[in-house]
Amino acid sequence: MEAKKNTITVLMLPWLAHGHISPFLELAKKLTNKNFHIYMCSTPVNLNSIKESVTEKYSQLIELVEIHLPSLPNLPPHYHTTNGLPSHLMNTLKTAFEMAAPKFSKILHTLKPDLVIYDFNQPWAADSASSMNIPAVLLLTFGAADVSFAIQMSTEEKFPFPEIYLREYEMLSLKEAITDAPGNKFELEEALRRSRDIILVKTCKDFEGKYMDYLSTLVSKKIVPVGSLVQESIDRDDHEEITQWLDKKEECSSVFVSFGSEYFLSNEQIHAVAQGLELSKVNFIWVIRFPQGEKISIQDALPEGFLERVGERGMVMDGWAPQATILQHPSIGGFVSHCGWSSFMESMKFGVPIIAMPMHLDQPMNARLVEYIEMGVEALRDENGKLQSEEIAKVIRKVVADESGEAVRKKVKELSEKMNMKGDEEIDEVVEELVALCSYK
Numbered sequence: 001m002e003a004k005k006n007t008i009t010v011l012m013l014p015w016l017a018h019g020h021i022s023p024f025l026e027l028a029k030k031l032t033n034k035n036f037h038i039y040m041c042s043t044p045v046n047l048n049s050i051k052e053s054v055t056e057k058y059s060q061l062i063e064l065v066e067i068h069l070p071s072l073p074n075l076p077p078h079y080h081t082t083n084g085l086p087s088h089l090m091n092t093l094k095t096a097f098e099m100a101a102p103k104f105s106k107i108l109h110t111l112k113p114d115l116v117i118y119d120f121n122q123p124w125a126a127d128s129a130s131s132m133n134i135p136a137v138l139l140l141t142f143g144a145a146d147v148s149f150a151i152q153m154s155t156e157e158k159f160p161f162p163e164i165y166l167r168e169y170e171m172l173s174l175k176e177a178i179t180d181a182p183g184n185k186f187e188l189e190e191a192l193r194r195s196r197d198i199i200l201v202k203t204c205k206d207f208e209g210k211y212m213d214y215l216s217t218l219v220s221k222k223i224v225p226v227g228s229l230v231q232e233s234i235d236r237d238d239h240e241e242i243t244q245w246l247d248k249k250e251e252c253s254s255v256f257v258s259f260g261s262e263y264f265l266s267n268e269q270i271h272a273v274a275q276g277l278e279l280s281k282v283n284f285i286w287v288i289r290f291p292q293g294e295k296i297s298i299q300d301a302l303p304e305g306f307l308e309r310v311g312e313r314g315m316v317m318d319g320w321a322p323q324a325t326i327l328q329h330p331s332i333g334g335f336v337s338h339c340g341w342s343s344f345m346e347s348m349k350f351g352v353p354i355i356a357m358p359m360h361l362d363q364p365m366n367a368r369l370v371e372y373i374e375m376g377v378e379a380l381r382d383e384n385g386k387l388q389s390e391e392i393a394k395v396i397r398k399v400v401a402d403e404s405g406e407a408v409r410k411k412v413k414e415l416s417e418k419m420n421m422k423g424d425e426e427i428d429e430v431v432e433e434l435v436a437l438c439s440y441k
Helices: 018-032 044-053 087-099 101-111 123-131 144-152 168-180 185-194 205-219 237-247 267-280 306-313 323-327 341-350 363-372 389-400 403-421 425-439
Strands: 008-013 036-042 062-066 115-118 136-140 198-201 222-225 254-258 283-288 314-318 332-337 354-356 376-378
Touching (some): 008 018, 008 101, 008 425, 018 036, 018 044, 018 136, 018 341, 018 425, 036 101, 044 062, 101 123, 115 123, 115 425, 123 185, 136 185, 144 185, 144 205, 144 363, 198 205, 198 425, 205 222, 205 403, 222 425, 237 283, 237 314, 254 267, 254 323, 254 389, 267 283, 267 306, 267 389, 306 314, 323 332, 332 341, 332 389, 341 363, 341 403, 354 363, 376 389, 376 403
Parallel strands (some): 008 036, 008 115, 036 062, 115 136, 136 198, 198 222, 332 354, 354 376
16 A cells, blocks of 8 residues: 655545545545545445445545444444444444544554544544654534534533524434534544644635634634535436436426435424425425335335325435435426535535525534525424424425525525635645645654
8 A cells, every 4th residue: 555655645534424424535536636645444334335436536546444343232344334323323333433443543553644634523533643643633524603603502602603593492402412422522622622733624714704713713723624525426327217307397496305314304204394395386306214224115104195196296215316416407496405514515516505404413503504694595393393394385485486585596606606616726725734734743
């Protein structure tokens, strides 16, 4: 694994979730164009899932490096990823990852990279690197507003940006999630503290500038935006049916509906979304996911007669859909989204307005940002946090079809054009910062 001379070698260690591995990989691709050689380190099951994304163009410059987690009860190797992992095993996975720290140190000894880029809940990775005098930098795959809001939550001080807030039911849900989820607030703060001089954030100054400045003040480090890091779409034969369906629809007449790769709607939520789509009279592609091992058919999960009633107006897919390919299609005029940060960024990059339906974690804060920068409209819930079909239908129609949504549609196009015009500006700044770190390690 001898990298070319005169290049900077970087070992990347993302958290074991697709929503983290994907932006790390996109940053890796961008850095390879700037004379960097990347070692992407993860578990075999995760590396297998990204192999086809490391095309021939990158195969000599991005090397996949396996890290093997210890065998723990209830955690066989196919569970060494958050994808399809039962929620009660999430902390077990995190523990197993921490227990692999000595193996990570051995990998560092073998590869001797110039730099380590690590994730939000792995301060131990920074410790391993600094013990060998290798600079380690944190890459945050969340927005700057989210992270600074999370840090501020435990203090007495009020968050200085009133547009970013949580409703009561969201606050209760987030506090519970912070207690249970991998990477609690303490670990996040440790990960921030250990990052050498700078922190990389998957964001853009155009819409997160003031939150970046505030985060910089909170952590006393320079915040360096890395841009959207949106995954390139890969054309595959199994996309043909979707493309043909979209080709028959009028421009901006349809919505894509997805709640991320790792959130599963309850039966009640599926019915509320289905009724909302039916009432909206708007064309849709909806991808529904079920937890691994649950044998539920789409037909059984949906309201009786739903597929027959919507007919050719709707396409429902089980488990997966080519999100980037769909969002780029001219007939897509809206994205019914949980507002995960990667989906937020994809929507902005492709100029598709969002119908915001946040579910948990950072998503409510992202939904507030969606409305604040006018790139979408949130479908409001009742006071207990329950989805309302009529509200979903109303917001879909507003964003996609009604005259009242014209300002949002126009604003998203402007934001998209601004973001795409930047090209490699942000990456050039990232490269400058990383080279400086390596030159005086």
